[in-house]
Amino acid sequence: xxxxxxxxxxxxxxxxxxxxxxxxxxxxxxxxxxxxxxxxxxxxxxxxxxxxxxxxxxxxxxxxxxxxxxxxxxxxxxxxxxxxxxxxxxxxxxxxxxxxxxxxxxxxxxxxxxxxxxxxxxxxxxxxxxxxxxxxxxxxxxxxxxxxxxxxxxxxxxxxxxxxxxxxxxxxxxxxxxxxxxxxxxxxxxxxxxxxxxxxxxxxxxxxxxxxxxxxxxxxxxxxxxxxxxxxxxxxxxxxxxxxxxxxxxxxxxxxxxxxxxxxxxxxxxxxxxxxxxxxxxxxxxxxxxxxxxxxxxxxxxxxxxxxxxxxxxxxxxxxxxxxxxxxxxxxxxxxxxxxxxxxxxxxxxxxxxxxxxxxxxxxxxxxxxxxxxxxxxxxxxxxxxxxxxxxxxxxxxxxxxxxxxxxxxxxxxxxxxxxxxxxxxxxxxxxxxxxxxxxxxxxxxxxxxxxxxxxxxxxxxxxxxxxxxxxxxxxxxxxxxxxxxxxxxxxx
Amino acid sequence: xxxxxxxxxxxxxxxxxxxxxxxxxxxxxxxxxxxxxxxxxxxxxxxxxxxxxxxxxxxxxxxxxxxxxxxxxxxxxxxxxxxxxxxxxxxxxxxxxxxxxxxxxxxxxxxxxxxxxxxxxxxxxxxxxxxxxxxxxxxxxxxxxxxxxxxxxxxxxxxxxxxxxxxxxxxxxxxxxxxxxxxxxxxxxxxxxxxxxxxxxxxxxxxxxxxxxxxxxxxxxxxxxxxxxxxxxxxxxxxxxxxxxxxxxxxxxxxxxxxxxxxxxxxxxxxxxxxxxxxxxxxxxxxxxxxxxxxxxxxxxxxxxxxxxxxxxxxxxxxxxxxxxxxxxxxxxxxxxxxxxxxxxxxxxxxxxxxxxxxxxxxxxxxxxxxxxxxxxxxxxxxxxxxxxxxxxxxxxxxxxxxxxxxxxxxxxxxxxxxxxxxxxxxxxxxxxxxxxxxxxxxxxxxxxxxxxxxxxxxxxxxxxxxxxxxxxxxxxxxxxxxxxxxxxxxxx
Numbered sequence: 001x002x003x004x005x006x007x008x009x010x011x012x013x014x015x016x017x018x019x020x021x022x023x024x025x026x027x028x029x030x031x032x033x034x035x036x037x038x039x040x041x042x043x044x045x046x047x048x049x050x051x052x053x054x055x056x057x058x059x060x061x062x063x064x065x066x067x068x069x070x071x072x073x074x075x076x077x078x079x080x081x082x083x084x085x086x087x088x089x090x091x092x093x094x095x096x097x098x099x100x101x102x103x104x105x106x107x108x109x110x111x112x113x114x115x116x117x118x119x120x121x122x123x124x125x126x127x128x129x130x131x132x133x134x135x136x137x138x139x140x141x142x143x144x145x146x147x148x149x150x151x152x153x154x155x156x157x158x159x160x161x162x163x164x165x166x167x168x169x170x171x172x173x174x175x176x177x178x179x180x181x182x183x184x185x186x187x188x189x190x191x192x193x194x195x196x197x198x199x200x201x202x203x204x205x206x207x208x209x210x211x212x213x214x215x216x217x218x219x220x221x222x223x224x225x226x227x228x229x230x231x232x233x234x235x236x237x238x239x240x241x242x243x244x245x246x247x248x249x250x251x252x253x254x255x256x257x258x259x260x261x262x263x264x265x266x267x268x269x270x271x272x273x274x275x276x277x278x279x280x281x282x283x284x285x286x287x288x289x290x291x292x293x294x295x296x297x298x299x300x301x302x303x304x305x306x307x308x309x310x311x312x313x314x315x316x317x318x319x320x321x322x323x324x325x326x327x328x329x330x331x332x333x334x335x336x337x338x339x340x341x342x343x344x345x346x347x348x349x350x351x352x353x354x355x356x357x358x359x360x361x362x363x364x365x366x367x368x369x370x371x372x373x374x375x376x377x378x379x380x381x382x383x384x385x386x387x388x389x390x391x392x393x394x395x396x397x398x399x400x401x402x403x404x405x406x407x408x409x410x411x412x413x414x415x416x417x418x419x420x421x422x423x424x425x426x427x428x429x430x431x432x433x434x435x436x437x438x439x440x441x442x443x444x445x446x447x448x449x450x451x452x453x454x455x456x457x458x459x460x461x462x463x464x465x466x467x468x469x470x471x472x473x474x475x476x477x478x479x480x481x482x483x484x485x486x487x488x489x490x491x492x493x
Numbered sequence: 494x495x496x497x498x499x500x501x502x503x504x505x506x507x508x509x510x511x512x513x514x515x516x517x518x519x520x521x522x523x524x525x526x527x528x529x530x531x532x533x534x535x536x537x538x539x540x541x542x543x544x545x546x547x548x549x550x551x552x553x554x555x556x557x558x559x560x561x562x563x564x565x566x567x568x569x570x571x572x573x574x575x576x577x578x579x580x581x582x583x584x585x586x587x588x589x590x591x592x593x594x595x596x597x598x599x600x601x602x603x604x605x606x607x608x609x610x611x612x613x614x615x616x617x618x619x620x621x622x623x624x625x626x627x628x629x630x631x632x633x634x635x636x637x638x639x640x641x642x643x644x645x646x647x648x649x650x651x652x653x654x655x656x657x658x659x660x661x662x663x664x665x666x667x668x669x670x671x672x673x674x675x676x677x678x679x680x681x682x683x684x685x686x687x688x689x690x691x692x693x694x695x696x697x698x699x700x701x702x703x704x705x706x707x708x709x710x711x712x713x714x715x716x717x718x719x720x721x722x723x724x725x726x727x728x729x730x731x732x733x734x735x736x737x738x739x740x741x742x743x744x745x746x747x748x749x750x751x752x753x754x755x756x757x758x759x760x761x762x763x764x765x766x767x768x769x770x771x772x773x774x775x776x777x778x779x780x781x782x783x784x785x786x787x788x789x790x791x792x793x794x795x796x797x798x799x800x801x802x803x804x805x806x807x808x809x810x811x812x813x814x815x816x817x818x819x820x821x822x823x824x825x826x827x828x829x830x831x832x833x834x835x836x837x838x839x840x841x842x843x844x845x846x847x848x849x850x851x852x853x854x855x856x857x858x859x860x861x862x863x864x865x866x867x868x869x870x871x872x873x874x875x876x877x878x879x880x881x882x883x884x885x886x887x888x889x890x891x892x893x894x895x896x897x898x899x900x901x902x903x904x905x906x907x908x909x910x911x912x913x914x915x916x917x918x919x920x921x922x923x924x925x926x927x928x929x930x931x932x933x934x935x936x937x938x939x940x941x942x943x944x945x946x947x948x949x950x951x952x953x954x955x956x957x958x959x960x961x962x963x964x965x966x967x968x969x970x971x972x973x974x975x976x977x978x979x980x981x982x983x984x985x986x
Contacts, residue, residue: 105841106841109841110840110841111840111841165807166807167805167806167807167808167810168805168807169804169805169806169807169808169852169879170805170807170808170811171807218807220807220810244811246807246810246811246814247810247813247814248814249813249814249817249818249823250817250823251813251814251816251817251823251846251847252810252811252813252814252817254813254845255806255809255810255813255843255845255847255849256810258806258843258844258845258849259806259807259809259810259843259849260806260810284960284962285811285960285961285962286959286960286962311662312660312661312662312663313660313662313748313751313752313753314658314659314660314661314662314663314664314711314713314739314752315660315662315663316748316752317660317713317739317740317745317748317749317752317753318663318737318739318745318778320740320742320744320745320747320748321739321740321741321742321744321745323744324742324743324744324745325742330742330743330744347603347604348598348599348602348603348604350748350751350752351751352747352748352751353744354744354748356748356751356752359662386662466779467777467778467779468778469777469778469779
């Protein structure tokens, strides 16, 4: 019990000293690429590089062995060929290593001999009190330590989503996609073959981790489904867990068996388990990020009553359909709200929910409308379309060349739109805080529509979606999360 | 019958001479913005500007009246206030105008008086042999004439999708989103209030138009649903029609009634009609573009047997699930294919469909695998993941600053990936032509993942999706379109 799973995971994500066993001076080798990624992002602990033949990377000389370092090492990252991994376990133990990440492939994922080698490695490590991540993993990241111990050249953004992925390519690409969209991660682990530490261990740690406000799982199959169910039931009343369960179909589960040796299990069984544990199911890969991000940045909704605010009529119609289809109530406007809006908008506004602002260019009026809807006690959430990154639609975001063709007047107009649109974004954040209600925003579809490249925006506090489909799904998810939390509170009262 | 609907639409999209009635020298007025948009994109016909008070835009002097032009005008675009529109109809008639686009709002969409004014305008125009687009429209575009007669600063890309939209904000933003994604349009019309020319007229013209290879409709409600059904039945065996039907829910249809005065009709009735007519239903706004674009660029599938090729295992699992869920058959690999692939891939490849290329960096082997799957007579389509715009994932697309930190070796590696990835894209196009089968490609999620900003790609011939969800839906749509065409052929044989 001394080095139990969650303690090992704690060392994994908070290593004061780590060593790369198999460091290489040869460009293109993983033993070279991984240390370079770690150095690029400025790991706050001490990094040691080990290779018996010597060498250096960026001025850091290699040690001939772990013993030569002469200090206790928390984390070893092993990039040497599979056959030799077991052989360095004793050195690791002598250096005080608590957990080792085995990057190397060629174990159970590749052949029966590989499987035997993996089993032998686990026995050896366990006997020495060392816990293992992988093998066949692309690595980990840990934001508080600025640690990017990954194979691909992805630069994750620091934030509050913890992510455990049963796929290196999918997991690391999600990190990269998140950086682009302004979605940050507290911790990431590519679980690899799960020979030792598994989903349950990571989950248990994420639950306790103060840096983590939402948990994201990409799962092909669980090794210990009962333990996961038990843990998830404990965690979800306090911290949301978003799960994408892959391999639910015939072809998908055959693929999962080949990819991660996971017993994918039937779709229905997993769905039942997800529901029972209060986890949130993402139906698409895009939704994994949409949901996790919204749960970090937006409050949950107190109910399903949703007001829709749109710059134009077509998007208003589409959003109304999609919100209803997602299970939200697009209730009529209360008389008082109708009156207030009528005093702001032109006579030909929609006079109903969705509120169609009929294209008015005065963005300060957009803010006023948003305030009225957000402050109305008869709505639990607002979906807002068109205003949030209006600037981009006027050619401001992507640096379109046409700008030199513009007259001064047009330039002034665009500057105004950019400024007022950023102001709208800031008010979205303030109103969410004041009212404790989510405001889900859809920008104009355009270049970089969901990226964080517009200046003056409170990127750590808003989520922008490129289309109303995604916004409606997020708003519905936040309503369901609210219902779940209330049902738990009622049960406990 | 002389100036019937389809003839008027022909004049609308092929105007040798057009006049803006209500041209303005004042920046910020629509009568100034629209001519500037037209001049920016280099309209190939003759543009005349009319304003009784005189003035000029970019060196084009205003005429005091249509009569002063002294030439026959095909198309008039009217930007003067609603009350005065009817008053210029006689001038239009004398100048030979066949069709007039009434940009002005303030008609039936805004008040009962506006409705009366609109009805009176239509009577007047009809009596003079003039057909009307709008009122309350954002305009039209026509690629063969390089004509961008629009209110917003959108620059559409020329191509082969014809698009009629019952919403200006949604329609024009789709054009802009299309430009970014490399999706081109032959013709576009924002139908406005449909006081005269309606969906049926535009549809009839698009069917005959040689520039148009796929038709896209954004519909809140049809004025002449029977005529549409009749026309669509005739058209869909030759040209695909993609339709997004908005306003199907309670809130959505109330919003549609307020927005376009459309009787949205029940979702079931419209679904029945869409199916009966062989139209293709887009379920999201994103799908409108995905489907229309694929139908222009990709061949339809001869069946549902789908091979999946993936650079990595996680995406392979996800894609297999999504393809099966979309109704495709992810059949096992034939023995011969398995043997051929085994001779190329490392021993630990997936040995099944999906084909997981287990991360190998030799992109020429990716091409070889694609060829084998595409040439196999037991597959009707290929979904390919990860290779197509691999370059972006290595920091090449977005011009990430980190590149200066790279060594020469890493730069060379990235250059190689960029070159080979573009080569893969070219082979995708060649194989589709050779084999007459669709290859639906998913790029790495990254900055600009579905934009057309990578050089060396045959952008007019491929569609790249940012996630496997979209690719699976497109592949299934192409299989359904193939089935529909075969059922028609069988019926006619």
